[in-house]
Amino acid sequence: MTEAAVSGNNSGDKMGDGIFVGGGGAGYEEAQRLLLKFGNRHGLIAGATGTGKSVTLQILAEGLSDAGVPVFMADVKGDLAGLAVAGSDSFKLHDAFMKRAATIGYADYHYRAFPVTFWDLYGEQGHPIRTTVSEMGPLMLSRMLELSEAQEGAMNIAFRLSDEEQLPLLDLKDLRALLVFIGENADEIGLRYGNVEKSTIGAIQRRLLVLENQGAAQLFGEPALELSDLMRVDADGRGRINILAADKLMGAPKLYATFLLWLLSELFEELPEVGNPEKPKLVFFFDEAHLLFDDAPKALVDKVEQVARLIRSKGVGVYFITQNPADVPEDILGQLGNRVQHALRAFTAKDRKELRMAAQNYRDNPRFSIEDAIKEVGTGEAVTSFLEDKGVPGVAERTLIRPPASHLGPITPDQRAAALAASPVAGKYDTAIDRDSAFERLQRRAKAAAEAAEKAAAPAGAEAAADEGLTSARRYDPKAASRPRRAASSRSDSVATAFAKSFARQLGSRSGRALVRGILGSLFKAR
Template sequence: MENGIFIGGGGADYAEPQHLLLNYANRHGLIAGATGTGKTVTLQILAESFSARGVPVILADVKGDLAGLGQSGSEGFKLHDAFMDRAGRIGFSDYAYRSFPVTFWDLFGQKGHPVRTTVAEMGPLLLARLLELTEAQEGILNIAFRVADEQGMALLDLKDLQALLVWVGENRKDLSLRYGNVSTASIGAIQRRLLVLEGQGGDKLFGEPALELHDLFLTDDAGLGRINILAADTLMQSPRLYATFLLWLLSELFEELPEVGDPDKPKLVFFFDEAHLLFEDAPKALVDKVEQVARLIRSKGVGVYFITQNPADVPDDILGQLGNRVQHALRAFTAKDRRDLRHAAENYRDNPRFVIEDAIREVGVGEAVTSMLERKGIPGMAERTLIRPPSSQLGPIDEGTRAALIAGSPVAGKYDRTVDRESAFEILQARAAQAAAEAEEAERAEEEAEMAEREYRSARRYSGARVSRSSSRSISSRSRSSRSDSVGTAFAKSFARQLGTQSGRAVVRGILGGLFRGR
């Protein structure tokens, strides 16, 4: 089909060939099924098909299997005969082995190009979700972001946020009058969560150079869309970090891309694997935001496909917007499993040739109940479909091949080195240094005044010399002026003097955050 991508068919036994129409591919989709039923292969063949039509793709490689997209399948593969047999059964006459252009990304910078964002770009809502903050703690985080904006302090990495939170704590009385209560207990809780995040490797997510979105929309010289593969096998050890990062990326696409209406094909397709992690214990505000993004991002030419074990993992309001569906087998061992199975079957258009609930329970590995949007966006009738075999390598690639693909990437070298420009941490550090210098100057001036006073008294006591009334008046005036200054700025001078002494240096560390003493 000219304007569609081939998903599979049913051979001579049943089912019409299934095609995903490109002009409806941005109406989103769902790939669901129990573990081991073929979800990953379905994701792989969809990524191949979109790439072949010039559509860039973003996906997460949770198990390391999808790296094979960058290398061609081969006749020596043990499933070669099975692949060829299936291609023949479903009428896939154009089937051939080939590789696809890939760009590897890795938050930790080990299996791909480093991918970063800044604390400011992440924003308080997603950071609060990432740190699992309470409503009160999220409020303080919002205050910190507001202060940073008002004072022109860039929030780039975790040390910026940590330093700013300490400053907020030091100035909590003034800030509480303006923004509401700022408690040290809540600030301490946020700082502890930041330490945990740092220990999980989350500090590598924040910094510069930040990811430029246009690097996700590249095509190769032949016009094939590049498949952006995020290495997530290590990242999945911190599931909240994984889900929040992908949600941030999706929200950035939503915010930055212009409206394009209904294009002939998507500008980008985004696959969200392990989608249940996005919605587990998610506050309503976050679910509402995801729903808004899913509803509106299609008009910006982006298709979003959720991959999860059970359709029940996705809230109904979002599930209702997923027009293209591939449902692999679901098991029904418990009462809850049977309820979920009925719920999954109810989301399909009935087919008089079979009972959908039975079909979802009975389909084998590599087989699915599918429903694709038809002309005018009407949901297609449910069909039992044998999924087409992949053209690229099934399974992981060796480290040498991965290194070669990374070195040949169009963004090679662009994100490798971090840049630490002036931001909140450096600004607060400079302010503390300036305060220390001013404190030393004030202390020096006061000591000089006190010394002059002592010299005057000593001269009267031991020499009996008559000091001119004008000199006495001048010295006394200087002393009184110094004392008057000290009284008038008692808090500032006292605090500043501390900054200039050995104990003052400890206060400087307090301003910048005691968390950094061990650095």
């Protein structure tokens, strides 16, 4: 039985046109469906903690998978992993699920698993997921590091220098080595690109150190993620559900939000235009969406709005999951056509104001007050509105959300290991590759400079000794005074030689690289 079949059984419409979400709430019998042809018109799942947002997310992923649509979502609490395992009659909510299925007319409800690919930025609970520093780009990286305008300017210089000097930025050690190079050559680089203060470079290095301590170094490197691996279907034609383990990642909220925004931007840039497809090419769920917009500059919010507006023509649907619709900027909220609003609490004046605003985002239903319904719906119940024919928002309905067919809640380590072993990308990303890039090339340059400096220093030393001998000879030999002096090496030459040797040593060993990280705070003054 597919979700499309359920949709047909409940609505009388032709089979295969939508995903059955639920129905039968508060005495009303209207079936609520997400039409596949409008699945790329984006959506919102909102509600207070514990009201059922995760279950709604789970059943939407199930329905999309059955329809052959790949899904990408972050598992913030660890309970969405249950999609990989069939539900069980022994589950404590089994009787409640069966009762709910009967109430809403969910015919032939039974448990089953779905094709899941697990991912993890840290490589612990899923396949490692990486990108290169170059692919992330200076704008996203500056956002992740929360850089000031001057620091972001220095980051842009680093990326320009990387391109012009053929110094690929693949991982964080590449970026750190290039920043050291910029700091030590700030005067010359400043003439070409604008002034770069060593204190600015030092501040960026300290922020990179914090990022490394959060485990972000594992995000950058190769092999980099291929977007096609997020858009697979299984042998039965079901879309694979890509689940990013985010329970640990939430300890670094800027990293979490920036990574998902980068992934969305990559999809926008790489996917071809498809117009209005019969079903989405991919549906992207952005959980804890408020983290993307908290303290975000207007330029970034404008960028997100632009991507959200245009990416639907690439066949990608974006669904934001958050506690309150007010967490999403109004211009973006206006683009979210499919909505599931779970209960909101109204304990304070601010809560009541936000509740009224949330209710105003729905098409009125003369049978009940939407504002009252949002306050009253219970766990697993919601006020829903999905786009209808011609893209018109549907009338708001109180809806009992259907029960999931997959397991509700976390899975065991053995179950996760089995899913990873059966994954179509098993082994593809597991081993990191460290190819020749900026770090290695700067290391070779520094070594060559040190060797050249040593060769130049040898005759200079002999000349200095000869000059010393000549000076002594003058004391006793008046004829020596007429002999010409050789020019002594300049102080700048000795400084360059010392730096070349030091830089080569620091880049040449693991302990040296740790020293670079450790001394930057004292080497460069804080901003």
